[in-house]
Amino acid sequence: MQTTHPGPSREPISLSFPRIIPRPKSEYGIWSWISTVDHKRIGTLYAVTSFFWFLVGGIEALLMRVQLSQADSTLIDPEMFNQLFTMHGTTMVFLVVMPLSAAFFNWLIPLQIGARDVAFPRLNALSFWIFLFGSLFLNFSWLIGDAPNGGWFGYAPNSHVAFNPTNGMNFWVIGLNILGVASIAAGLNFIVTILNMRAPGMSLTKMPVFTWMTFVTSVLIVLALPVLTVALIQLQVDRLYGTHFYNTAAGGDPVLWQHVFWLFGHPEVYILILPAMGIVSEILPVFSRKPLFGYSFLVFAGVAIGFMGWFVWSHHMFTVGLGPAANSAFAISTMAIAIPTGIKIFNWIGTMWGGSIRFSTAMLFAISFIAMFTIGGLSGVMHASVPSDAQQQDTYFVVAHFHYVLFGGAIMAIFGGIYFWWPKTTGYMLSEKLGIINWLIMLIGFNLQFAPQHWLGLDGMPRRIFTYAENMGWENTNMIASAGGFLMAFSVLLFMINVVYSARKRVPAGDDPWDGRTLEWSISSPPPHYNFEKIPNVEHRDDFWFTKHPELIAEYYHDEHSGELTAPSGAQFDDDVAEEEDEHSEEHHGDDEHGHGGIHLPDMSYYPIILAAGLTIVGAGLMTAVPVIVIGTIVLLWGLLGWSFEPVNDPVPDSH
């Protein structure tokens, strides 16, 4: 009994789906961006979009700083202030730090692991478009003057329809759910990419640390975001259809939302910071001109943080009254998670120790990351102590803490990463002179703004108040903080000036301006469409650097090559290595020709943007009317079916 289709040809039978718009082919123009599936272009789209939201979130922050710079200010009314801090937090977490990290993932992961694209290019494009539409959806609330006002954590009985009847929180709930879909899709994609698309020879222990941290982050995204999705769905059905998940009048638990939200929220904190740690771990060795100190410890610490991050969530809730046993348990686990973080900091310092350091802009940002993150981490350990936290809860001390971690940590590292990889992505350098001024002003402005908030917090100034009385003695400190805020804004302006200035000057960067270590520096800048002409063969950790400096292999790999090291002639040893490398690469090149029949990249597709649009219309329909949901579903199905029937490459030469 054989197949019922014994037909003459073994060609796969392709079903077709009517195409309304022809599949774009041109590599230029707006359509090529809309329908792109190239990971580098998607990375650029992520970067530009999230930088735009970075400016929006920054303006929101500045408005709050202006309001708080003097006592009894009446510039902004309390309702507006609520909307501002809610949207500032939501924007910075979901629309800035996460997608900016995603921009780095997209640009760098295939380049660092020696792949030509991610595992699922169209899914990757889908993630971006859903993110874009979700972010527009969320911010659309500003236009109707009804922005979310329940805090970025949206504590439930407070955000329930009984206490918060306006539309703002609906925008927040549905917008974040849309963004969650994008994050989960991207997370799944990067898990598969990192596990499955590595160049031959790159075992897990030879991956760059940034790739490792991306992997841990992706796992956290994939596991943590569903918990947020559930909380949001529950709040959404409560708000829109009158169910009782968080309705205290019907017996709903007022603490449940906090638990579920922080079950997501604490892993989320590590989703924000782990990519930054990865970026710093790439910058430091390059500019210290020596390999990363304690690679395995650094990686292990990252994985340990990713795991332990699940079991500390209740430290956000010490003042809720969970009882002494629960509080102690979470205090201990919170203090314990400082251990892997401390290991990382020691490793970074160890990397710099004894290196011949070049203080480029990227390096300065990376070093200030270590310093600022350590300060933020230490105040974090202070919160881990329950009685101390009871004093600090909901004061500006907490605000200072998480800005030291998220701005001094994540954003500093991301700016360092931008200065570091800009030459690779564009082919020309960013001005170092402007860059160093940018760094200096950002560092001063940041500390000016947030260091005084420690004192304000200990002095009892509560968070989220729109103003304070004159006799509290907080005016001068707040004024200094506001000045610092404007200094930070100026530094971001300098960055943009730098971008424009450097784009005009176009100082060519060359393939490897920094004496880089990882595979992305081995190809041209900007990388060609297909990344690697020949998939590289990886022998060592930091393989590209050791290819450039073969004489250093023996120094760092004395374990593996101990036999050869005893040989009197170093030259003999080098030849051996070179020979081996040639052999492998030839071998693999042959396979590649055989397997792929040359380089095949997926064709462009516009179905991702249609699918994303459909999803967003359904989200909008949930808030408005059933017909909109129907229209959204139709668009969604159109995208889904078109996607399913569309071959990855049009003439179907692809065999795998």
Added chain:
Amino acid sequence: MSNFWNKLLYHEGRGWWDLPRTQWQDPNPQMEGPFGHGIAPIKRTWEIITAANYHHGTPWFYVLIGAILSIITIVEVWAFTWETLGGLLIPLMLVLSLAKFILVVGFFMHLKFDRKYYAWIFTACMIIGIGIFVALLLLLEYGNQTQQ
């Protein structure tokens, strides 16, 4: 790691237990493992019905698993009607549904036959999920008691 267990458990004369040669070291021993020849017929039957060489089972094997699942479900419903169980009901139900869960995941989803990678991924997610949700339930339960 596997090297460690080999050294610990198998006595091929090179490990830590430098024991004399035994019949188990024949080039093709009939049966390996702790139960020796005793379970050989069972194992042979097992290999036939699961078609172990092809990394999936035979249709009859799946029907057998389906039958076992049905029987467990019937036992569950029957045990539910048994009023005298009292406090034992919940543990019994959890054990029975755990058995069903493992049968479906292991055989229908091929985790038993497939590469171990998939099993690790799924188990890791289950461990984190069960860990945090049990912790959550305990926390809320405990919080309620202190309020009363």
Added chain:
Amino acid sequence: MAAATGTYEIKNEHGEVINTSTGLSNKKLLMWSFLGSDVMFFGSFIATYLVYRNRSLVGPYPADILDIPITSVSTFVLLMSSLAMVLALSYIQQGRQKMGTFWIFSVVVLGAIFLLFQVYEFNHFGQVGLTPRTNLFGTTFFILTGLHGAHVTLGVLWLIFLGFGSIKGSLRADNAIDLEIAGLYWHFVDIVWIVIFTVIYLISARDVGPPG
């Protein structure tokens, strides 16, 4: 780990070279990771149900309304659909197209029967006076089982799509992986129901409201 270059080329059970570093199929890895994600999704809802167990302020309570015999039948139907699914995959992998198509559509039919049971149950509960707005039990029950039903619906649509592919011949032994990942999804939905049946129906069917 020793043969560094050997890791790239791994043959699968059919002797084909899989072009990935781990030797695992991209699609299957994606599906398993997604299922891990879905574990957290349903885990959160089930945890919410358990938190709110016996905390409804007004009736109807589970003991007044849950019908174990009927749900046992629908549970049995879903279990058998899982069996049909694994048989469909087995036949498609062997190239036995007609048997494969038959079993795929058996899964579709059984899944649809399960959904009809659910529609009947929801309707019946609505008539007896339990809606998502009635009490905490109604809220948690309807949203959890409703979202499970949405997963089943998605699976049914996916399998109809694949069933027609099998008829047309675009789903064959060489791309049986497409059916395999749909099968993984289907079995996962089945094990979620195994947990829901135990937790909502068997364990709490005698709950008569808050103590005291």
